[in-house]
Amino acid sequence: MKRLWYFLREAYISLRTHRASTVIGIITTAFTLSSFGTFLLLYHNVHNLIGRVQTNIQIIVYPNDAIEPQQLQGLKNAIQTEPAIDSVQVISKHDALKDFKHQFPDEAHLLEGLGKNPFPASLILNLTETIPSTDMVSNLVNRLQQNPNIERVRYNRAWIERLSLVITYMEIGALIIGGVLALASITIIANTVQLAFYTRQEEIEILRLIGGTNLFISIPYLIEGGVIGGLGGGLALAFLRGGFEFFKHKTHTLSVIGGFSSIFEFFPFSLSLILICGGILLGCVGTLTSMYGWMRFRL
Amino acid sequence: MIQLFHVTKYYEGCLALSDISLRIEKGECVLLTGPSGAGKTSLLKLIFGSEHPDDGQILVQNRNIARLRRADVPYHRRTMGFVLQDFKLLPHRTVFENVALPLIIRGLSSFESRRKVIEALRAVGMEHKQPMLASVLSAGEQQRACIARAIVNSPIILLADEPTGNLDPQLTTEIAELFKAINARGTTVMMATHNRQVVEQLNGRVLRLDCGHLLSDQGAYT
Numbered sequence: 159m160k161r162l163w164y165f166l167r168e169a170y171i172s173l174r175t176h177r178a179s180t181v182i183g184i185i186t187t188a189f190t191l192s193s194f195g196t197f198l199l200l201y202h203n204v205h206n207l208i209g210r211v212q213t214n215i216q217i218i219v220y221p222n223d224a225i226e227p228q229q230l231q232g233l234k235n236a237i238q239t240e241p242a243i244d245s246v247q248v249i250s251k252h253d254a255l256k257d258f259k260h261q262f263p264d265e266a267h268l269l270e271g272l273g274k275n276p277f278p279a280s281l282i283l284n285l286t287e288t289i290p291s292t293d294m295v296s297n298l299v300n301r302l303q304q305n306p307n308i309e310r311v312r313y314n315r316a317w318i319e320r321l322s323l324v325i326t327y328m329e330i331g332a333l334i335i336g337g338v339l340a341l342a343s344i345t346i347i348a349n350t351v352q353l354a355f356y357t358r359q360e361e362i363e364i365l366r367l368i369g370g371t372n373l374f375i376s377i378p379y380l381i382e383g384g385v386i387g388g389l390g391g392g393l394a395l396a397f398l399r400g401g402f403e404f405f406k407h408k409t410h411t412l413s414v415i416g417g418f419s420s421i422f423e424f425f426p427f428s429l430s431l432i433l434i435c436g437g438i439l440l441g442c443v444g445t446l447t448s449m450y451g452w453m454r455f456r457l
Numbered sequence: 458m459i460q461l462f463h464v465t466k467y468y469e470g471c472l473a474l475s476d477i478s479l480r481i482e483k484g485e486c487v488l489l490t491g492p493s494g495a496g497k498t499s500l501l502k503l504i505f506g507s508e509h510p511d512d513g514q515i516l517v518q519n520r521n522i523a524r525l526r527r528a529d530v531p532y533h534r535r536t537m538g539f540v541l542q543d544f545k546l547l548p549h550r551t552v553f554e555n556v557a558l559p560l561i562i563r564g565l566s567s568f569e570s571r572r573k574v575i576e577a578l579r580a581v582g583m584e585h586k587q588p589m590l591a592s593v594l595s596a597g598e599q600q601r602a603c604i605a606r607a608i609v610n611s612p613i614i615l616l617a618d619e620p621t622g623n624l625d626p627q628l629t630t631e632i633a634e635l636f637k638a639i640n641a642r643g644t645t646v647m648m649a650t651h652n653r654q655v656v657e658q659l660n661g662r663v664l665r666l667d668c669g670h671l672l673s674d675q676g677a678y679t
Binding site: 160161164360361363364365366367368369370371372374 | 528531532534535539541545546547558559561562563564565566567570606
């Protein structure tokens with residue numbers, strides 16, 4: 159307990175003594191985390207948006223024209239056993255005709271000369287996965303096409319592939335941008351802590367003189383780095399929230415994107431926490447980087 | 458207690474200590490004398506574990522310091538106290554906080570720490586100065602605080618490198634008396650000093666060094 163108090167107190171003294179470099183460290187960390195956070199926010203919302211759009215991705219199965227209603231029901235039951243399928247909606251020939259007449263009342267006369275209902279029966283399949291992979295959809299379609307009762311399967315392959323590609327690119331982009339910005343944050347925090355190291359060199363020598371281990375000497379600096387990183391993360395979150403609210407307000411008043419507030423959302427609590435914890439982690443890694451070089455050759 | 462076997466030390470090719478062998482028993486008071494650059498500080502640093510010998514072996518309480526792992530050095534240091542000429546106190550901490558530092562490192566309870574700090578401060582006559590900042594103390598008081606910090610852990614060995622180097626004759630006498638009292642309580646004292654007055658006052662075993670060589674080893678000053 160006495161040790162913990164000592165560590166906290168030392169960290170506080172160091173932060174207070176090096177106020178200028180602490181503030182610079184917090185602000186620069188906040189900026190780098192804000193840049194990363196902006197990208198993360200964009201990714202989060204695009205991911206959500208794609209999740210919503212996915213509900214419109216449907217696979218339409220056209221059974222043989224001669225299929226009996228009982229067989230159609232059997233086909234529906236068979237398709238529903240597929241794990242990738244969430245729900246199946248059956249549209250009979252009669253329903254298809256009714257829908258056409260309902261949607262295009264002015265064109266209904268076109269069907270008058272036909273003795274037979276020209277519309278095929280169909281099954282509309284809704285997928286379970288939020289964001290389906292192209293492989294998953296292709297495999298499903300191949301399996302369906304092998305069914306003798308099915309004449310044709312239609313789905314928007316290009317649209318699904320494009321979606322998958324966008325998500326993959328965004329993930330790679332997030333990794334690269336995140337990596338570069340994390341490295342920048344680590345360097346900045348490492349320099350801030352190293353400055354504290356140099357200004358307190360004599361104090362560190364005294365601690366070594368009286369039997370302080372590297373760990374004992376390092377803990378207050380680790381706390382210091384963690385505090386800088388955590389506050390930087392908190393500030394970044396505040397920047398992002400402010401920016402988000404501003405953007406939301408602007409788009410609302412200008413009516414740039416209809417229903418913006420219902421489409422886009424800010425980070426949920428868990429992601430906000432991850433951003434702050436990420437800042438703390440960056441701070442600690444920065445301190446460790448700085449300390450490793452400093453202590454390596456000292457007995 | 459302390460044994461050196463053919464210890465040799467170089468600093469960037471310059472000889473600091475040459476083939477030193479000696480044995481120091483528990484409770485002895487050993488004074489290292491000789492001109493500047495004789496190797497007094499180097500010898501203390503080797504025993505303290507802040508330097509490694511280039512050749513030879515050093516045993517401190519049957520532990521081979523020459524083979525000590527880097528991670529074990531702090532634990533070795535906790536068994537001894539070290540007093541330096543330039544005090545090495547934290548200027549913006551109180552006397553109490555400075556003296557308590559080795560106990561915090563050891564993880565002692567607040568109650569135990571307080572008892573030991575007050576005991577150490579009483580031993581050097583600084584009990585009443587405990588709330589004062591180290592930076593406002595006089596040179597003599599700073600050295601007393603430094604000695605209190607060195608003995609607060611009840612070390613078996615107390616090393617001192619020119620502890621009276623910055624003090625006037627009156628203060629030198631007082632500090633030498635403190636070392637004498639600490640040694641009388643059974644602590645092995647090993648002190649590097651130029652000061653003839655201190656050598657006379659402590660009346661211990663005198664090791665005379667010059668250019669890294671041990672010139673003489675006298676049981677007591679005459």
